[in-house]
Amino acid sequence: MSEKTTPEPQAPGGTTPEPQTPGGTTKEAVASDVALDTAGGQMPPSAVPAATQLHGGDREGSVMHKIFTGNAMVSVLSVLLAIVLGGILMAVTNPKVAAAAGYFFAQPGDLLTEVIRPYTALVQGSIFNWAGADLSAQLYPITETFTVATPLICAGLGVALAFRAGLFNIGAQGQIIFGALFGAYAGFAWHLPIGLHLLVVIVAGLVGGAVWGGVVGLLKARTGAHEVIVTIMLNYIANFLLLFLLTTPAFQRKGSTNPISPFLDPSALFPELLGPQFRLHAGFLAAILATVFVWWLLNRSTIGFEFRAVGANPSAARTAGINVARSTILVMAIAGALAGLAGIAQVSGTEKYLSGGVAASIGFDAITVALLGRSTPWGTFFAGLLFGAFRAGGVAMQAQTQTPIDIVLVIQSLIVLFIAAPPLVRAIFGLNPRKKKTTTSGTAGTHAGGVKSGAAA
């Protein structure tokens, strides 16, 4: 990193090769630093390699510091804060709570019960249902969480990967649609032997997403069109194209007036992992594989290194001989392919047919997932699981307590808002970060941010 992105070879030989050699802990630290800063909107100054920001103090101390004042703590606190705020919102709008508040001093327990009840239902609907009759009923919620999380993880990885290359990919929605469109067509129109069919469907979906994402990269690289605008517009175009195609004979189900496609062939479906009583399918395994792939791509491959270099500082990357245009197109194509995988998980796993609402709001949730995961592969994975749990639990909560599922949107967006603004959370909780460290690296970060953060997340 330092060697390629530093214009002058001023770094001493000892530190230069370190980030590039595979397996060094420094490289991990660099990667995570880049990720953290990219997600937070404060670009790491590429002229100052991320490693130099860590040099003061030994590693052990800085790890402990990071836990208490750093971003991990901020993430946890953000989630807590958002949940508390969501609880307050539910409390003030709930007439029963108002009634309970009336005799608050007589029986304070009632008020608390009313506030906690929706969250209890949420946990029951997303992790473990202790009221279930048998083990499978008790475990059903967690499998549901995994199922809902699968497309979120895949699309979130796509968004996160683009973030790391300094691109704000809002187009996951359209890329999911294209992936689903291509994959579904291969799934119901072609009849291939078992095994091969699923493979073809997956490849078709990846290609579909990659095309729709690659267009963005191409426009960005060739004409300088801002990817945020292009992706927003392409989302709409993809959506209308899907709605149109679902009214054509090629895609519409025979004998149906609704705009839905035929069911995919059984050979084109992801196998169910835990039997037919659960919805969990092998797409979840694909999501795990995708996470591993993105981790490998970013941290172990030359291409991924180039992506990160371009994300950190495109000018320096160009100076160092990296083909920025190629990187931009490639990263958007891969990001699109990952979102396309999410589309496949939908049509080939969860829904089993193509409809106008195939992408639901996954593409937009994926942005929040990637932000919560701080654009690291595994961070995105767990963020996807968390939001999957919110989604799955939200449905149960709505059914049991009549609390609208929209509250989940509020909590999700609050989490991301707080996470994006660590100083805000620290101020709320009175956590004082290291004074000296923050003043030096903080100002360096904001200076560089002043120049570059528009390009990156």
Add this chain to the structure above:
Amino acid sequence: MSATTHSPASTPGTGKGGATAPGGKPGTPAASELVSWKAGVGLGLLAVLGTVLFGFLANTKSAGFRIAEARDPNASSAAAWITLAVALAAAAYVGYRWISQRRDGGPVDRWIPATTIAAVVVLGLAALGVAQVEKVTVPSMVFGWICSVLLLALAGYTIWLTLQRRRTPGWVGGLFAVVFLVGFMIWIVAGGRDPEPSISLGGLMAGAVTLAVPLVFGSLSGVLCERAGVVNIAIEGQLLLGAFSAAVVATITGNVYVGLVSAAIAGALVSLVLAVVSIKYLVNQIIVGVVLNVLISGLTSFLFSTLLTADPEHLNKPGRLQPVDIPFLADIPIIGPILFRQSLVGYLMYIAVIVVYVGLFHTKWGLRVRAVGEHPQAADTVGINVNRTRFINVLMGGAIAGIGGSFFTLVSVDAFSKDMSGGRGYIALAAMIFGRWNPIGAFLAALLFGFADNLQSIITIIGSPVPSQFMAMLPYALTVIAVAGLVGRSRPPAAGGIPYVKG
């Protein structure tokens, strides 16, 4: 012809267009400013498409455009006569200015070409009104071929100019767009189900303006923020909270005007969060915008599901802002209903466009705002408080978008419903970009998008050869083309999206 001769050569040869190119009508696609193949190839492809659609695929029916739908023929006729006179005078005066400035050899004022065209269009409409023409019927086959030939000729001219290494003058692109639009309208109307399909031109235009109202407010909000260097993706959220707040407050107070004010406050509230988090805490503005949209969507949907549906009588039954006729002027055919038969929000739209335009480009304040958006360091050096300017602009933008949101609940429908802004905040964003970050351009782009939206619903009724989904796609496709620089250049303020830290 060598490269050195191209710039002088273009002045005498295509002097009219060459001098007017920068001042071409904002919003309508002007030709490329560089001598590149983009314009030639782009127009060529469109011309071929036009020829196939309007020429080869034309049917034998005729296309009818109904003009007169006056409630009071006498008043309408009188209004038409007066409009005719005024438009004639204006066209003559502006045309005279144009010719005399050309003869003096000096540059032509930027506003003149657009104004002349507008005056001529008004003149034509007034003449139709005076002649009491009720319906214009054109045979689609003949006109389709005429349009196709014109398109091909214009594209050929552009390609020839490019071969000569000369710039394509602005009027070529403008004329191309107009001819394409005319051909398209004739083709699409003639494709209707009826044996003699026709649409109401007045209804089409008036509906287009109505649909454009929230888009215009939203795009003005975007212009105000982005000109100061803050990217405002949260327009959608501002519209939505404005709509929500207008509905609830107007119902509680029983006064729609209080609702209107509260909508502005609600929009500014969304802006306040955007401003604090992105300007004070330096969080990426795009992230904040996206997250705010999700937050507002969730919040309003939640409150709608819990509170508003439980008691709509007392929370979600705002009155309506009725359209107000300006006497006499409202009777001018076609133009009257557009300009002078609007609700209060509609009139506010026109005022807002003018105020924002004059404010940004003809006042000291506007100069400062644009300096902050283009080069904050330089602005800071001369003593402008960058972050305060941004803060104020973002708040103002939010208030304007909030008023736009009130259109949904006080004018369009008289109740709030979930996610009722329906992505129009993003179209407003597109309009702002298509209008090149200029209030007038954004206004015209929003009108175009409103026009496409309305045309889509009208042709769904009369039946059409184009699937409605493709019509709905049009604004977005146009925006992609615009930002990709295929028609003219679309350049955002230089400092957009970058937080400013003094030091």
